[in-house]
Structures are given as structure tokens and as C-alpha cells.
Amino acid sequence: MNSIIFSAGARILVALLFIFSLFMLLRGHHLPGGGFIGGLLGAVAFIVYSLACGPAEAKSALRASPEGIAAVGLGIALVAGFVAFFFGQPFFTGQWYWVGGDSYETSIFSLNTVLVFDIGVYLVVLGSILSIAYAFEEET
Amino acid sequence: MAEPSDPNAPWVTPAGMITVALTGALFLFFLQYLPVVPRDGAVQWVWDWIPSLQVRLSFWLDGLSLMFALLITGIGTLVMLYAARYLAGHPQYNRFALYLFSFMLSMLGLVLADNLIALFVFWELTTFTSYLLIGFSHTDPKSRRNALQALLLTAAGGLALLAGFILIGITQGTFELSQLNAAGSMAEHPIYLGILVLVLLGAFTKSAQVPFHFWLPNAMAAPTPVSAYLHSATMVKAGVYLLARMHPSLSGSDVWVYTLTIFGAVTAVFASFMALRQTDLKQTLAYTTLMALGTLVMFLAGSSGYAITAAMTFLLVHSLYKAGLFLVIGIIDHETGTRDANVLGGLARAMPVTAVAAGLSGLAMAGIPPFLGFIAKEVAYAGALTMAISWFVVIMGMAAFALMFAVALIVAWKPFFGPQGKLPRTPHEGPWAMVLGPITLTILGLLAGLLPGVTAYYLVEPAVAAVMGAPDVGGRLKLWAGFNLPLLLSVLTFALGFVLYKVHARLRAMLADLEARAIDMDASWDVFLDRFMAVAKAQTRVIQTGVLRHYMFATFAVFALTVLGTLILRPAAAPVLDFTGIGFVEWGIAALIIAGTVLVVLTSSRIAALVGLGVVGIGVALIFIAYSAPDVAITQILVELLVVVLLAVALLKMPHLDRTGTQTHRPFDLGLSVLVGGVTTWVLLRVTNLPFDRRLTDFFEASSWTEAFGRNIVNVILVDFRTLDTFGEIAVVIVAALGAFALLKGGAKQPQDDTPAATKEDRG
Numbered sequence: 001m002n003s004i005i006f007s008a009g010a011r012i013l014v015a016l017l018f019i020f021s022l023f024m025l026l027r028g029h030h031l032p033g034g035g036f037i038g039g040l041l042g043a044v045a046f047i048v049y050s051l052a053c054g055p056a057e058a059k060s061a062l063r064a065s066p067e068g069i070a071a072v073g074l075g076i077a078l079v080a081g082f083v084a085f086f087f088g089q090p091f092f093t094g095q096w097y098w099v100g101g102d103s104y105e106t107s108i109f110s111l112n113t114v115l116v117f118d119i120g121v122y123l124v125v126l127g128s129i130l131s132i133a134y135a136f137e138e139e140t
Numbered sequence: 141m142a143e144p145s146d147p148n149a150p151w152v153t154p155a156g157m158i159t160v161a162l163t164g165a166l167f168l169f170f171l172q173y174l175p176v177v178p179r180d181g182a183v184q185w186v187w188d189w190i191p192s193l194q195v196r197l198s199f200w201l202d203g204l205s206l207m208f209a210l211l212i213t214g215i216g217t218l219v220m221l222y223a224a225r226y227l228a229g230h231p232q233y234n235r236f237a238l239y240l241f242s243f244m245l246s247m248l249g250l251v252l253a254d255n256l257i258a259l260f261v262f263w264e265l266t267t268f269t270s271y272l273l274i275g276f277s278h279t280d281p282k283s284r285r286n287a288l289q290a291l292l293l294t295a296a297g298g299l300a301l302l303a304g305f306i307l308i309g310i311t312q313g314t315f316e317l318s319q320l321n322a323a324g325s326m327a328e329h330p331i332y333l334g335i336l337v338l339v340l341l342g343a344f345t346k347s348a349q350v351p352f353h354f355w356l357p358n359a360m361a362a363p364t365p366v367s368a369y370l371h372s373a374t375m376v377k378a379g380v381y382l383l384a385r386m387h388p389s390l391s392g393s394d395v396w397v398y399t400l401t402i403f404g405a406v407t408a409v410f411a412s413f414m415a416l417r418q419t420d421l422k423q424t425l426a427y428t429t430l431m432a433l434g435t436l437v438m439f440l441a442g443s444s445g446y447a448i449t450a451a452m453t454f455l456l457v458h459s460l461y462k463a464g465l466f467l468v469i470g471i472i473d474h475e476t477g478t479r480d481a482n483v484l485g486g487l488a489r490a491m492p493v494t495a496v497a498a499g500l501s502g503l504a505m506a507g508i509p510p511f512l513g514f515i516a517k518e519v520a521y522a523g524a525l526t527m528a529i530s531w532f533v534v535i536m537g538m539a540a541f542a543l544m545f546a547v548a549l550i551v552a553w554k555p556f557f558g559p560q561g562k563l564p565r566t567p568h569e570g571p572w573a574m575v576l577g578p579i580t581l582t583i584l585g586l587l588a589g590l591l592p593g594v595t596a597y598y599l600v601e602p603a604v605a606a607v608m609g610a611p612d613v614g615g616r617l618k619l620w621a622g623f624n625l626p627l628l629l630s631v632l633t634f635a636l637g638f639v640l641y642k643v644h645a646r647l648r649a650m651l652a653d654l655e656a657r658a659i660d661m662d663a664s665w666d667v668f669l670d671r672f673m674a675v676a677k678a679q680t681r682v683i684q685t686g687v688l689r690h691y692m693f694a695t696f697a698v699f700a701l702t703v704l705g706t707l708i709l710r711p712a713a714a715p716v717l718d719f720t721g722i723g724f725v726e727w728g729i730a731a732l733i734i735a736g737t738v739l740v741v742l743t744s745s746r747i748a749a750l751v752g753l754g755v756v757g758i759g760v761a762l763i764f765i766a767y768s769a770p771d772v773a774i775t776q777i778l779v780e781l782l783v784v785v786l787l788a789v790a791l792l793k794m795p796h797l798d799r800t801g802t803q804t805h806r807p808f809d810l811g812l813s814v815l816v817g818g819v820t821t822w823v824l825l826r827v828t829n830l831p832f833d834r835r836l837t838d839f840f841e842a843s844s845w846t847e848a849f850g851r852n853i854v855n856v857i858l859v860d861f862r863t864l865d866t867f868g869e870i871a872v873v874i875v876a877a878l879g880a881f882a883l884l885k886g887g888a889k890q891p892q893d894d895t896p897a898a899t900k901e902d903r904g
Binding site for chain 1: 871884
């Protein structure tokens with residue numbers, strides 16, 4: 001596709017889509033969103049970018065191989081499960097650390113393995129879809 | 141046949157020294173439990189892993205595990221040091237060290253695991269790592285073939301074992317070995333026989349009992365340190381370990397006694413004759429290992445203190461002298477370039493230290509006093525006399541021990557003190573890193589025999605107690621037990637063994653002649669594999685047509701027919717159609733979906749068909765929105781979008797749909813679509829006709845915030861309540877992506893041989 005309007009617009013759109021995908025990932029615990037949706041949106045962002053500027057440039061914008069991203073995501077998800085192990089709890093039990101307090105209400109924010117797991121999901125979905133998409137585009 | 145090794149190459153490499161140090165540290169770690177276990181009983185470490193599935197990571201260190209753990213780490217340290225020198229300068233030594241270390245850890249996990257599922261995982265890990273080790277010389281086709289044979293046989297047994305374990309878990313309500321053994325024998329259970337057969341299949345393939353024995357001698361394709369390790373204390377002993385470990389819960393029936401006695405005895409005697417028949421020293425040792433495994437299985441058939449003590453003592457003795465002898469053969473091979481028993485001789489002058497190690501190990505193997513081997517033999521005869529069909533056990537045992545006496549002379553005496561043949565290389569003493577192993581093991585074997593009380597208190601008796609499931613009165617290990625029947629049998633054994641050694645050259649020729657006429661299991665294996673492959677290929681040709689439409693048709697047809705069958709077999713009240721509460725919006729969405737479907741079916745443009753599918757997908761997403769499931773709706777819209785975009789990219793390059801071509805399949809497609817649609821509708825109607833079960837909904841609504849601190853229930857379920865499921869799903873996503881990636885990338889490299897055919901079809 002060699003549309004100047006599309007490729008110029010895509011640059012802005014891609015950035016917005018990507019930030020939106022992160023936003024969806026982070027808000028997922030309380031509002032519609034989460035790792036799956038975030039990952040899909042992130043993939044859409046990069047696919048739009050590759051349609052506008054070609055797969056080669058989109059790949060270099062990603063800075064890592066999509067398969068690698070997916071694999072790292074799976075690793076992160078697994079690590080999130082292992083954290084419970086060190087607290088003597090069953091595999092994948094969510095662990096919460098309240099920053100500046102001792103419960104949800106009193107703390108400023110929380111560090112938890114649930115979000116870490118969701119980040120893993122995000123990366124897996126993003127990487128998997130992009131690896132298929134790029135393979136498709138290079139094929140045709 | 142010696143593996144490439146450069147005498148001048150540096151052998152103190154990081155990979156080698158780290159593995160040696162770590163294994164040594166593990167040995168010391170387990171050594172500190174040596175005084176603890178006999179005094180305070182078993183030590184347990186437990187982590188709950190997936191409690192809802194009863195999967196726990198639990199380790200159990202009792203007398204039996206401790207003996208194995210010490211053998212694994214102790215011999216492991218010596219073997220790894222030996223291997224560092226043996227394979228010095230080998231380009232793939234680092235890889236070798238990694239394999240060997242991984243194998244050691246898997247084996248350690250196997251003997252420590254308390255949970256049957258964990259034990260199975262470690263069991264398969266040893267299978268897998270030993271595959272890598274046996275096939276280490278991967279440029280040699282024979283080596284690859286033998287590794288694969290070992291893998292297929294032991295993994296097949298492993299699957300049977302898993303089935304047996306699951307049955308045990310279901311019938312006994314626990315996967316914990318400590319609890320199972322405490323509960324006593326399950327021989328009264330109706331499916332006991334099934335469980336026993338499955339577990340024995342696993343144990344017999346792993347420990348190479350006849351008729352699954354043939355992989356073990358073939359596994360000698362591995363470098364000698366691997367053979368020394370795998371075939372002395374570890375891999376092949378795993379089956380024996382399992383039988384010993386499960387003795388309290390699985391023994392106690394006639395089937396157990398007779399199966400183990402007969403299989404063990406046949407293996408022991410068959411292997412001893414085969415050992416005598418070999419000329420390659422390493423092959424000879426391989427068969428004596430088989431003999432030892434058979435003997436151990438035979439004694440585990442018994443339940444008396446003597447029988448089990450015999451098994452445990454012999455296990456210890458065998459591990460020590462067999463590892464030592466394998467390492468000695470490795471040194472001989474390394475220094476002279478041959479392992480042929482007919483050629484080797486008179487090496488004692490050139491290699492005095494090795495000769496001493498070999499000689500002492502040989503004496504232990506022959507069962508000469510004051511070695512522990514002698515005591516083991518005495519106890520074995522005493523044990524045999526207590527067992528069912530004792531005359532059979534005594535005769536088979538004596539045959540095996542006598543043959544072993546002869547083989548010990550062939551392996552340990554003749555190469556060093558016999559007449560010397562023409563050697564490929566001038567022999568000289570092996571380097572200290574290689575000689576250290578056999579010397580240490582030999583001295584340990586001698587000490588264990590000289591101090592039978594110490595050996596019994598720290599190693600044998602705790603192990604016997606673990607196998608018997610109860611503390612047992614000890615005091616059986618004595619160098620001098622007085623004039624009794626076992627002693628008489630021992631003396632008889634020596635006499636018989638010496639005669640066998642004297643006539644072994646003639647016997648060898650006879651055996652070779654006999655072997656040529658017997659069924660060759662190894663060749664049968666190849667025939668079996670070939671037939672298996674032929675069947676696989678034939679059915680692939682029939683089932684895998686390579687036409688996408690056929691696959692889709694089959695998938696949907698199976699789905700529709702199985703669901704239809706269920707619906708008919710389980711009748712229920714006819715569902716009532718209820719259109720109340722369905723407004724303008726819902727009808728509009730339905731119309732949109734139908735319009736999209738009609739477009740897909742009728743259009744002759746691929747892109748239009750794709751857009752039609754997109755419309756259907758968006759329609760479904762609208763339904764989700766109408767019934768307030770925003771998460772699902774967003775996902776659905778995004779997926780539809782991605783599918784349309786990706787397929788559009790791919791389809792742009794493809795020709796128009798040829799509606800004028802063959803249309804014979806269209807009526808079938810129509811019929812199938814109507815069937816699938818009808819069945820799905822029927823199922824949905826039946827489901828919605830039932831009162832809605834709110835139990836799960838109520839639980840998640842109540843606990844989502846209080847237990848998981850999240851207000852988005854869908855997401856909380858995904859990432860907290862059912863994380864393991866989600867983890868499985870994302871793993872599937874990756875596998876699917878890799879599959880698609882491989883198809884797209886791999887297809888590009890292949891010659892496009894289908895293009896001319898397609899062109900021809902177009903013209904026709």
C-alpha cells in the first residue's frame with residue numbers, strides 16, 4: 001500500500017494504539033481490558049504500521065523478534081507463578097505487596113504477581129500474532 | 141573405538157570442574173544425613189504445588205533413597221572427573237558435561253520424589269537425558285539408532301507406568317508414596333492386577349528384564365564414562381528402585397512373587413551366559429549388569445528380611461564394583477586402543493595401579509571374602525532359602541553367581557595377568573583423574589566388606605527397613621556366619637565358577653553357535669519398527685489428503701455427529717421457543733448476521749466473502765455488547781479485525797473464486813452446514829431451557845473483590861482464579877503461532893511442484 005495519507009496518519013495512529021493497548025492492559029483488573037485485549041490491540045498497532053511502512057520497518061520498530069517476545073512472555077507468566085512458591089503457597093497463588101500501607105484501601109498502589117502474569121499474557125498474544133502477521137506479509 | 145581424546149589437551153575446563161564440584165557438594169549434603177536417617181528415620185521436604193490436583197513437590201529421604209542418593213552423587217562425582225579427562229579436547233565436551241549433569245539431577249529427583257507424578261516426571265527426564273548421552277556420538281548412525289531404541293522402549297514402559305500411577309492415585313486416593321506404603325499392600329483391590337502389570341512394564345523396560353533386555357547392551361554405544369554411570373548405580377537401577385520403593389504397597393500377592401522370581405531369574409541366567417559369550421569387554425560388562433538387575437528383581441520378589449537384605453546388599457556391592465570395572469575398561473580402551481578380550485593381556489606391568497583396582501573390583505564381583513561381594517552372596521543364598529520356590533531361586537542364583545565368577549576372571553584378571561596379544565598402542569598407566577575413580581570405589585567396596593557392621597547400620601538396614609515398610613531386626617551382614625548351608629553353596633559356586641573359567645573359550649564357541657540359531661530380539665525390533673512405519677505411512681496416505689476442504693469437512697462432521705448422537709441418546713423435554721423480551725436491536729443484529737452469511741455463500745470474490753465473514757463476527761460482538769459482556773465483545777471485535785486484515789493481505793494475491801468449476805461438493809457442504817447449524821441451535825436451546833446455575837457466578841461475584849482485589853470478574857478469573865488454565869492457553873497460543881510461522885516460512889523453501897498441476901486443472 002503506497003498511500004501517503006495512510007502512512008502519514010499511521011504514524012500517529014500507531015503510537016496512540018500502542019499507548020491505548022498498554023492502558024487496556026493496566027486497567028484490566030477493575031475495568032474491561034486485560035492482557036489478552038491489550039496484546040491484541042498492540043498487535044493491531046504494529047500490523048497497521050507494517051501495512052503503512054512495510055514489514056521490514058515495522059520489524060525494526062519492534063526491536064525484537066516477535067517469536068522472542070512471545071517466548072519471553074510465557075517465561076514471565078511462569079515466573080509469576082513461581083513467586084508463590086517462595087511464600088510456601090500453591091503454584092500461581094497471587095502475591096500482593098501493598099506500597100505505603102497494609103491493605104488495598106490504605107496503600108498508594110500495589111505490586112502484585114497477578115499483573116506480572118497479565119503482562120506475560122500481553123507479550124505472548126502480541127508476539128504470537130505478530131509472528132504470524134509478519135510471516136504472512138513477507139510471504140505475499 | 142576409543143572416543144577422540146587428545147592427551148595434551150587441557151582437561152581442567154570450567155564446565156567440567158563446575159559439574160564435578162556441584163555433584164561433589166551434593167554428595168556431601170547427602171552424606172550429612174548418613175548418621176541422621178538410621179537414628180531418626182526419614183526426612184521429608186514438602187511444597188504444595190497444585191493442591192486441587194493433589195500435585196505436590198515432596199521429597200522423601202529414607203534409607204532406600206539415601207543409599208541411592210549417595211551412590212548417584214558419589215559415583216557421579218568420580219565419573220564426571222573421569223569424563224573430564226577421558227573426553228579432554230573433545231569439541232563437544234561442554235555439551236556432554238551438561239547432559240551428564242542433567243541426568244544426575246533427574247536421577248536424584250527420581251529417587252527422592254515422594255509424589256508419584258513427580259517421580260514419573262523425573263523418570264521420563266532420565267529417559268530423555270540418557271537418550272542424549274547414549275546418542276552422544278551423534279555422527280555415528282549406529283549410536284543414533286541405539287539411543288532411539290533405548291528411548292522408545294523405556295518411554296513406552298514409562299507410559300504404562302504413568303497409567304499405573306494414575307490408577308493407584310484414583311483407587312488409593314493419594315499420590316504420596318509415603319502414605320501409600322504406610323497403608324500397606326493393595327493386593328486385595330479388584331484392579332490390583334492391572335496396576336501391577338502396568339507398573340511392572342515400566343520397571344522391566346527400564347531395568348532391561350528379558351524380553352526387554354536388548355536395548356541395554358546396545359546402549360554401550362555411549363562413551364565409557366556414561367556406561368559406567370548409567371549401568372552401575374543409576375538409569376537401569378531405576379526400575380529396581382521402583383520395585384523396592386513400591387514393595388510395601390504392591391507386593392503381598394502370588395502374582396508379584398512368581399512374576400518377579402521368574403523374570404528376574406531368567407534375565408540373570410540368560411545374561412550371565414551372554415556375558416561369557418562376548419569378546420568385547422564392555423559388552424561383557426553390559427551383560428553382567430543385566431545379570432545383576434535380574435538377580436535384584438528376583439530377590440525383590442521375596443518378602444523376608446533375608447531376601448530384601450540380599451537385594452539391598454547386592455545392589456550396593458554391584459554399584460561399587462561395576463562402576464569401577466567400567467571405568468577400568470575405559471582406561472584400558474583409552475590407553476591401548478582396544479577392548480577385545482582375546483587380545484588384551486599382561487597389562488599389569490604397564491598399568492600397575494589400574495591393575496590393582498581392576499583386580500580388587502574383580503574379587504568383589506567374584507564374591508571372594510573379605511569383600512562385601514562375598515557377604516552379599518552369603519545373604520543371597522540365605523535369602524533364597526526363605527523364598528517361595530526356593531530350589532528354583534537357589535539353582536538360578538548359583539548358575540548366575542558361578543558364571544559371574546568366571547566373567548570376573550575374564551574381565552579383571554586376564555587383561556592384566558593373562559598372555560598378551562598384539563595391541564594397537566603401547567600401554568601405559570592412565571592419568572590420575574581417571575584412575576582415582578576405580579581405586580576409590582574398590583577401596584570402598586573392600587572397607588564395606590571388612591566392616592560389615594558399619595555398612596549394615598548406616599546403609600543396608602535403613603534401606604531394608606524402607607523396603608519392608610517396617611523396622612526390621614538386623615545383624616545379617618557377617619563376614620563369618622559359621623558353617624551353614626549358604627557357606628557350602630558359596631564354596632560350590634567358586635568351584636563351578638572356576639571350572640567355567642577354564643572351559644570358557646570352548647563354551648563361548650558353543651554359545652555363539654546357539655545364539656545364531658535363537659531369535660534375535662534386536663533384529664526383530666528393527667522389523668517391528670519398519671512395519672510400524674509402514675502402517676503409519678499407509679494410514680497417513682489415506683487420512684492426510686492435503687486438501688483443506690477435506691480436513692474441515694471431517695472436523696465439522698465429527699463435531700456435528702457426536703453432538704447429535706449425544707442429543708439423541710440423552711433425550712429431554714422439547715425446548716420451548718420464547719421470543720419475549722427480544723427487541724428491535726436484537727432482531728437487527730440477527731438480520732445483519734444472516735446478511736453476512738448469505739454474502740459469504742453467494743459471492744465470487746474472496747475479499748467480499750472475507751468481508752461477509754467479518755460482518756458475521758461483528759454481529760456476534762454486537763450480541764455480546766447487547767448482553768453487557770464488554771470484555772468478550774472487545775476481544776471478539778479485535779480478533780475479527782485481525783483475521784480480516786491478515787487474510788486480506790494473503791488473499792490479495794489469489795485468483796477469483798471459480799464458481800464455474802467443479803461444484804459437486806457444494807450440496808455436501810450445504811448439508812453439513814445445515815447439520816452443524818441445526819445441532820448447535822438444538823444444544824443451545826436445550827442449555828438455555830435449563831434453570832441457570834448461579835453457584836459459580838455467585839462465588840466469583842462474592843470473592844473477586846475480597847480475595848483477588850479486582851472488580852473486573854472476567855479478568856480476575858483469567859489471571860487469578862484460573863491462572864493455570866490461562867497459562868495453558870497462552871502456551872497453546874505460542875504453539876499455534878509457531879506452527880503457522882513454520883508453515884509459512886517452511887513452505888516458501890520447498891520447490892513448488894504443485895503449480896504445474898494446478899495450471900493444468902485450470903486449462904481443463
